[in-house]
Amino acid sequence: MTAKAKLLALLAFTTAMLFFDNLAVFAVVASGLTAVIALKGHAKLFSSWLKPMVFMFAFIIAIQYVTYPLAPYSFGAVLWGVTISLRIYVIMAAVFFFVRTTSMSRIAEAFSFLPGRLPEAMTIAIAMLPQITELSGKIITSQKARGANFRSLSLTSTYMPVLVPLFGKTLQRSEKMALAMQARGYGD
Amino acid sequence: MEIKTESLGFSYPGRSVLKDISIKIKSGDFVGITGSTGSGKTTLAYCLNGLIPHAIKGHMTGSVLVDGKDTRKKSMSELASRAGFVFQDPDWQIFSLSVHDEVAFGLRNLKMKNAEKRIKNALSMVGLDGYADEVPYNLSHGQKQKLCIASVLAMEPDAIILDEPTSQLDYRSMMNIYSILRNLNRAGKTVVVIEHDTDLIAEYAGSVIVIDKGTVVKHGKPSEVLSDKKLLGKLGIKVPEAYR
Ligand SMILES: Nc1ncnc2c1ncn2[C@@H]1O[C@H](COP(=O)(O)OP(=O)(O)OP(=O)(O)O)[C@@H](O)[C@H]1O
Numbered sequence: 515m516t517a518k519a520k521l522l523a524l525l526a527f528t529t530a531m532l533f534f535d536n537l538a539v540f541a542v543v544a545s546g547l548t549a550v551i552a553l554k555g556h557a558k559l560f561s562s563w564l565k566p567m568v569f570m571f572a573f574i575i576a577i578q579y580v581t582y583p584l585a586p587y588s589f590g591a592v593l594w595g596v597t598i599s600l601r602i603y604v605i606m607a608a609v610f611f612f613v614r615t616t617s618m619s620r621i622a623e624a625f626s627f628l629p630g631r632l633p634e635a636m637t638i639a640i641a642m643l644p645q646i647t648e649l650s651g652k653i654i655t656s657q658k659a660r661g662a663n664f665r666s667l668s669l670t671s672t673y674m675p676v677l678v679p680l681f682g683k684t685l686q687r688s689e690k691m692a693l694a695m696q697a698r699g700y701g702d
Numbered sequence: 703m704e705i706k707t708e709s710l711g712f713s714y715p716g717r718s719v720l721k722d723i724s725i726k727i728k729s730g731d732f733v734g735i736t737g738s739t740g741s742g743k744t745t746l747a748y749c750l751n752g753l754i755p756h757a758i759k760g761h762m763t764g765s766v767l768v769d770g771k772d773t774r775k776k777s778m779s780e781l782a783s784r785a786g787f788v789f790q791d792p793d794w795q796i797f798s799l800s801v802h803d804e805v806a807f808g809l810r811n812l813k814m815k816n817a818e819k820r821i822k823n824a825l826s827m828v829g830l831d832g833y834a835d836e837v838p839y840n841l842s843h844g845q846k847q848k849l850c851i852a853s854v855l856a857m858e859p860d861a862i863i864l865d866e867p868t869s870q871l872d873y874r875s876m877m878n879i880y881s882i883l884r885n886l887n888r889a890g891k892t893v894v895v896i897e898h899d900t901d902l903i904a905e906y907a908g909s910v911i912v913i914d915k916g917t918v919v920k921h922g923k924p925s926e927v928l929s930d931k932k933l934l935g936k937l938g939i940k941v942p943e944a945y946r
């Protein structure tokens with residue numbers, strides 16, 4: 515399959531997943547994708563992508579539990595949270611699969627139909643994913659070392675200490691990366 | 703390649719950082735830049751290769767001349783091919799999924815010929831032969847630093863500027879990087895390195911620039927500058943073993 519075809523397949527798949535909201539469908543697709551990733555020998559790397567997301571999923575489920583419009587504080591609310599989390603999981607797994615089976619230059623090629631500097635931007639965004647997951651792992655560890663408790667879910671005491679440095683660092687890093695690219699003649 | 707600054711000044715929006723800097727770096731020099739944290743070393747280095755004023759916001763006064771030509775009048779890509787820049791943290795610059803692609807990036811931008819040969823040479827100069835297909839993300843910190851150096855060397859610049867290249871390395875990798883720099887310098891390249899470790903400057907550099915609060919307080923041979931215990935003491939810079 516060419517990179518462009520793969521990218522189109524990924525886009526189609528992602529769009530389809532956004533339209534579904536059926537727990538059973540997600541469960542089947544999620545197990546299928548996970549099995550393929552494990553069979554290809556990427557299980558370890560994929561779990562390092564996932565680790566920081568576990569908190570995100572827990573957070574989503576907790577929020578849905580409280581705010582689910584049809585029936586808050588019910589089992590149905592929890593299921594809805596699980597459904598949304600699985601949707602994100604499934605999309606992540608598909609993106610992971612795409613990135614792991616396509617070389618960087620092929621990915622850049624696949625994006626080449628986009629105008630202006632978007633192809634490079636997309637490529638860098640994808641390239642930064644593993645760095646961002648690693649970084650969030652580091653931040654979580656260092657906040658734990660300062661006694662952060664990620665079992666109780668609260669926005670101020672759990673998520674701010676992780677999300678603020680994560681966004682800050684990521685922003686800083688992409689700024690520096692842009693600078694480093696210009697220092698190697700990119701852009702004019 | 704000669705780099706000269708004439709009463710160079712620079713302020714980031716709302717913060718003046720460099721004041722009245724006039725220095726000359728001669729072709730083939732090995733220059734160490736040192737000074738305390740926040741004194742403006744990185745900012746000065748950005749000025750030397752044209753990232754300031756081309757890529758960074760702020761107000762620059764005075765001028766920087768590369769081989770007699772004002773950096774303002776040259777394009778960033780032209781300057782990039784003359785003076786390569788290695789950033790402090792390799793994670794800031796590595797974005798490719800293979801070592802080969804990372805080194806190829808600058809060559810592609812500058813549309814350089816014989817790319818494959820240059821990539822091979824550059825990787826072997828830093829001792830990374832055989833790593834072309836590796837994922838950079840899996841390299842050690844020292845190897846990442848070497849990859850960044852290779853990705854600059856492939857463009858065959860006349861000068862290479864490095865911002866604290868060894869600040870996160872163990873002793874052996876530190877020595878390793880410096881011996882690479884020494885070899886490059888002996889092959890005729892101008893090397894400018896920002897370095898906190900004055901022992902390394904004393905051993906490797908031919909001249910040293912000491913910066914404090916955005917101005918050059920001393921510029922000369924390491925044996926003269928770094929033996930000035932009084933000055934270094936005042937600025938909080940370590941006197942190298944060799945001059946104690
Ligand atoms: N993008 C920026 N915007 C505003 N101020 C900045 C910016 N970058 C640096 N500064 C400020 O400019 C001053 C000099 O910074 P610079 O990074 O050049 O110092 P340095 O000597 O390299 O320090 P270090 O040894 O910590 O790397 C510092 O006070 C810093 O806070």
Ligand SMILES: [Mg+2]
Pocket residue numbers: 743744745865
């Ligand atoms: Mg600095």
